[in-house]
Amino acid sequence: MSNNRPNARRDAMKTEGTTATASSGAMGHRQVLESLSGLLLALLVAMISSTVVSTALPLIIGSLNGTQTQYTWVVTATLLAATATTPIWGKLADLFNKKTLVQVAIVIFVIGSMISGFSQNTGQLIAARAFQGIGVGGLQALVQVVIAAIIPPRERGRYNGYLGAVMAVATVGGPLLGGLIVDVPWLGWRWCFFVGVPIAVAAFIVLQRTLKLETVRRENVQVDYLGAGLIAAGVSVLLIWVSFVGNTFDWLSWQTAVMVAGGVVLLVLAVLVERKVREPVVPLHIVTQRTPALAIIASLAVGMAMFGGAVFLGQYFQIGRGYSPTEAGLLTIPLMAGVLVSSTVSGRLISRTGRIKPYIVAGTIILVAGFLGLGMVDHASPLWLVGIAMAVVGIGVGMTMQNLVLAVQNTVPLRDLGAASASVTFFRSLGGTIGVSVLGAVLANRVTADLSTALHVPEGQASTGSVSALNLKALPPEVQTIVHTVYGDATAHIFLISAAVGVVGVLAALLLKPLTLRTTLDVEPKTEAPASDAVAG
Template sequence: MTHRQTLEALSGLLLVLFAAMLSATVVSTALPQIIGALHGGQSQFTWVVTATLLSSTATTPIWSKLADLYSKKTLLQASIVIFMIGSLVSGFAQDAGQLIAARAFQGLGLGGVQSLVQVVIAAMISPRERGRYFGYLGGVMALATVGGPLLGGLIVDVSWLGWRWCFFIGVPVAAVAFLLLQKTLKLPVLRRDNVKIDYLGATLIAAGVCVLLIWVTFVGESFAWASWQTAAMAGSGVLVLALAVWVESRAAEPVVPLDIVRRRNTALSIVASLAVGMAMFGGAVFLGQYFQIGRGYSPTEAGLLTIPMMVGVLVSSTISGRLTTKTGQVKPYILTGTIVLAVGFAVLGTVDHQTSLYLIGAAMLLVGAGVGMSMQNLVLVVQNSVPLSELGAASGAVTFFRSLGGTIGVSVLGAVLAARVSDLITRQLAAAGVQGGGDAAGSLDLAALPEPVREIVRAAYGDATGHIFMIAAGIAVVGIVAALFLKPVSLRDSLDLPAQETPVEVPAAAGKS
């Protein structure tokens, strides 16, 4: 493809990525209102997010593996169609259960969009030049993440629209992207006979993760940590995942190729991606809830208050992308990004329901900067380490584990938040001598609560949220350790590895090139 053709195709890729990111962020500030309208509680709040992440995580390696075997363009367009159908069904949901199921279906297409956009870009642009374009990806992510909460807040605050348009809004954007890609994207199709996709391995991975996440959601509330239910659910989840590893090691076409995962830089990038995903998704998804429930701001105001984090993503991803292309080095930006991310969450870990908004804004700026410097560069490290024929599987592996980290982060931190909020509300109600507030801990419909109970619930959410941000900071430290042990590599200028050649490793002291 010529440079002009690449830019034309990139417009469609960035547009569909924008629609996919928008589907997640537009809900973030509106979700307290949505769950309140559907009479759901904190568990449903968490699972509306987790369901999408889980299904997209489970299908990411399948989409990516198929991209090594079939038409990348056709697969991407198929994922867009699934995403649009899921969005429409989500908008028509009548209760929290239906919404969770529809979001899970939407996640099937979302997993394809997220992984295939990066695979297609990697098939068009060399790793050295890719840093600049990944800066554009970071910009689109920032725009969607800034615009999403604002748009979601406006939608639920405007009476003639209503919360259902939070799900409908991405459909026309995705449709335009579909038509753009049909016209502009032209890639050679790799066809192979007797292809076997490891659906069993993918199913086992999804089942094992799902069982563990369900256990995390209910442990400590519906049953004790030391109980037969814990032994049964946690034990069976670990057993299924161990079986999945065994199946993957023997599959002719594994969805997560273990020989790629075992390589040092790939393994460390995956560990760092897990940490970044857990910290980013697990922490950021509760910011909108903190501002609305814990501080009493409207959805639109909550969206405006998250702008510092998105500015951090936009600026840092653009600058680090250009510097990566200029120097050919990527490790310094990943290491710096994970450190900044951990510091930002550590500062957020000190917040309560009365913390200065200036301090919170500065901390969110650091979190955004850390995400912008580390997330796409971790994908770039992996893509630089494999030949073109393994590009889809390798990209899918790192995207899979990042999404898995996000899924685990949202579920675990959501369960911790729910337990801490319930404990704080119970103690504060007893201390205040308030009667008739027993159901307050499980309700996000604050308007239906008596005034004294409402203020206690607000304070509990505001005080408990800092606790999960501190946990996110601890998770981000794992990313720092993984980044430290990455071997410095020089990004190659060619699309494919030269025959019988491995990525060029440079001494740690070689910081200039």
């Protein structure tokens, strides 16, 4: 197909400056897989860094005598750092060599993992996880960018199955691995962070040997660090406010006024900076077009629902139901199986038909239905019912996550691919960060109130002594029973909130224009005035 347009191919090669782009039109399936091998390993290690901790986190925070708010921030810190740095990585991918950037992200990830493993308290762990998140943000953004640079959108659907397989292995194997690690006495929870290091090193070596990309050198390079810093600061202030409002201080208080006003001002300044700089970290000329804008809104909603809801499933099974970390990992398999099956099947159907909107719409609707099902569970719900609801959520996630990125990549020229892909990933991670923080705050407040009632003490004064409520083994049996009931019942409320947020994703998906995926790496050169929002100059 690329042989029909030699001029377009030469233009794409000049724009991207990569040998992969030059030859991708003629690359066979085996060659593509060889190029993807290192990228998939890098994606695997980034995802495992979150999933391997998911089932172990209740025990980790319990052993460090942490609180429910700190539990939330161990996850939020990584998501926030990944969110803030994702657009920077994406912009750097449009300016520098992509292979080198992926390897730099791997090195940062390894350092963050080692520091996390040696943490002595929750404060150190949260800080280390934030540093680790910088590398995670790079891996999440850059893997998508490189794949888009070597495979045309129409063919990319068939490879979404491999991405889905990696996601499934990470999301199924991660919790199981984390559970086994903390259940084996001679390992301990610190190996949940150390275990990703050899995988990351392997990814670095495989990338060095299999991925061949030429170095892109451009003059007068400008990276919008100010804009990225303002976005990160504004989001951080608002998330910190969400974590403490209603507990440390009231909704109507001077702290609320200062933090909300400060966060809004920082974000407004970020928009003003993005409008003026030559190389914006979030390109407004792209994200304000109809298709990217709606895909971003849907990604934000899906990210809030998926990350926010799924993060607390491990806690539900362990703290709410009393299962071990290994058992909790096994019990989440239906969720990951749904992701694997739906991403593989929908990817192949999209490649065959070239149509993507029906699958995104169906995926968002299924996601909402799944969270509504999880919203009905409590501490005594039958496990088969919980498993069905999780499988439905997984099917919805598999049909939406990668396809929303693909929809945006299909609308932009090759030169803007990095920034556009990173923008979608950025807002999806932002949604996840907001979701985890908000739902974690809701859960913490609900648990505090319910524990106060169950223990017959004034609200806000519930206490299990000097022992964290998450450290179940150190609590008396009668208190353990109360904690199981309170956490098992309270978790359903955050799943219902996830369902409500997911409705926004359904509406955004319905408003998307029908798309037919292009069969070339770059958009077709225009000889006439553009008639749609498909290309941004």
